Amino acid sequence: MSSILRGITLAILALPLTLPAQAAGVNQTLPPRVEQALKANKISSDALSVVMLPLTGDAAPTFVNADVSVNPASTMKLVTTYAALELLGPNHQWKTEFYADGPLVDGTLNGNLYLKGGGDPKLNMEKLWLLLRDLRANGVTKVTGDLVLDRSHFVQPDLPVFDDDGNDKNKPFLVGPDSLLVNLKALRFIVRNDGGKVNIAVEPPIASVRIDNRVKALPAGKCPGWPDVLYNPVADGDGVTVVVTGKLADGCSAQTYLSLLDHQRYAAGAVRAIWAELGGSILGIDRVAQVPDKARLLARAYSPDLTEIIRDINKYSNNTMAKQLFLSLGAEFRNEADADDAKAAQRVIRQWLAKKGLISPHLVIENGSGLSRAERVSARELGSLLQAAWRSPYSAEFISSMPLAAVDGTMRKRLRNTPVAGKAHLKTGTLNTVRAIAGYSRDGDGNVWAVVAILNHPRPWGAASILDQVLVSLYGQRNQNTAQR
Structure with a gap:
């Protein structure tokens, strides 16, 4: 087959997943209010990739910077969780x-x-x-x-250890996967001032975690939202000693989660x-x-069944569980040629995408969680994946695993007092230089869209409001199109 013919064939394979047959043309410009939000935050429109695909109705899709290779942050979890649903099955258990x-x-x-x-x-x-x-x-x-x-x-x-410009290595969201992952390897520290005496407990009460209590007890007063309590772990033989300092008023408490021990x-x-x-x-x-x-x-x-697992992963953007699921895909389908379970998972996901006709030349998967500087995808590729998932027998399980705008998960505080509240299931993504959303949203007439908006910029200040404006503009777009016909 000639290279020209091969290119035509690939384009035909990709066409149903990028341009719905009923779509009347293609929009290649950002909504005006999104442009205004970008200008207000001094961010170039080149930094924003947007894809909006109508899954019902006959409106035109939108593709803006759709084929740029971008870091998707935690929206990469959608690739991992959808692949797991179809490859392992919704009732898969460990x-x-x-x-x-x-x-x-x-x-x-x-x-x-x-x-x-x-x-x-x-x-x-x-x-x-x-x-x-x-x-x-x-x-x-x-x-x-x-x-x-x-x-x-x-x-x-x-795999490389993620270091997002000095993140505390003891933060639980940085915990890596393991065959025997217990309680996400998190230690919960609870500090209470009861009657002028400060007590500190740790859950679970692991013997090798010792407490050096130096917290000063204060008289009764207003309990602050962010108590002045600091935790300084120090290696101590076969365990760790946590020096707890600060001050706490009588009747107040503080708690935090740390990851201090190996698996x-x-x-x-x-x-x-x-x-x-x-x-x-x-x-x-x-x-x-x-x-x-x-x-x-x-x-x-x-x-629990995989359906519950992916809900925890997507609703709350749990990086460790996503990495665990990614390696589980590798372990399930590993062959002798795979150097490790990450390589196996990467191979399996690419083969699965190819069988679905999803051409993804920009896709780079490192650990499946998005907590990576190496992972890449284009907005078009992620939008095509969402469109395919909409047709999947497990679409209901997949969609319901994502945060509901203004209601729960990582979207619970966003899009409140907007017409999009309660009408969009969206996975969020955040790194120091990335803000992203991807999922499903409705327009003013109730039609469903697959939406991807990914912003890569050295200073993404105000980016969450820009991405929210994409959804608010989409909601009004359909009403406008209806009025014009």
């Missing part, structure tokens, strides 16, 4: 299991206790407690051997803390190894 390699006699396990991770993105403390409660109900009280963590489910990639120490510490609360004991050490072939299953827990 499992976490306890095994033993020795006999159980009168409540004593004479051997090692193995905890095998299956990549569950939502193995929270409640689920872990229930799993350990099942272990206790099955007759185990004392373990004479070691607590052994099996973290072999994923073939872990060596192995966090998982083992959480298991031991809950197991002790249940009256159990483990006499051996913590270590990492695979479950032996002859070990027997003691207890098993299943994750």
Whole structure:
């Protein structure tokens, strides 16, 4: 096939996903109010890519800077979650299991206790407690051997550590994926001033996390929205000591979430803390190894369905869960040629897109979460993906996983007191130099559109209001077109 003929063929394949047959022409200009918002914030229109595709009705689509390679930030999660819905299925679940390699006699396990991770993105403390409660109900009280963590489910990639111009490395949103991810590896610190005495608790109560309480107790007063309490973690042998300083008025409290331990120490510490609360004991050490072939299953827990998982990922833009899902795709479809599960996931997603006729030359996926400086896509490619998802058997699950404008998730405070409130499901994206939205919105006549608006700029001040104006203008656009006919 000649290169010219090949190009024509590719263009025909892409056409149904970019230009609806009923569309009367193509609009290549930004709405006037969006142009005004850009000028007001001193941002060039070249920095904004916009695609608006009518999924119902017969209005013209809009393509502005649609084929520019841009960083999509967290709107990349739409690629990962939609691919997972179709490739894994909406009822896909992950499992976490306890095994033993020795006999159980009168409540004593004479051997090692193995905890095998299956990549569950939502193995929270409640689920872990229930799993350990099942272990206790099955007759185990004392373990004479070691607590052994099996973290072999994923073939872990060596991906760059994200550093968005000095982000605190202890922030939970930076936590990486792991075969045995427990509670998103987050530690919750709660500080309270009760009667002039400051108490500090940490959940889960992991023994290797120690508190140096230096918070000054103040008399009763108005509780501030942002309490003056600071947390300074310091490595301390096999654990960490957190120096807590500041001041807190009587009757007030403060809390924060930090990620201070590696996956192995966090998982083992959480298991031991809950197991002790249940009256159990483990006499051996913590270590990492695979479950032996002859070990027997003691207890098993299943994750929520994928439908619930992608809701958490998209509604609240959970980076760690998105990375976990991305590697799960790789683990599910890995072959011998894949160096790791990230490479496997990248291959699988590209093959899936190709089968759907989605031509995506600009697409670059690093970890599937958008928390990356390397990930790229064009607005046209993302719009085409949304259009394909609208036709999917799982469109309802996909759309409902996104934040509802002015109602919940990362969109709960945006577009209030506008006609778009409650009428758009949109994934947001934010990095230091990126602001983005992508999803589905309605116009004034109730027709549904796929909308992508991505702004890449060194100083994206006021960009959220610019993107919101895209949606407000879209809502009024249909009414105007109707009036003109």
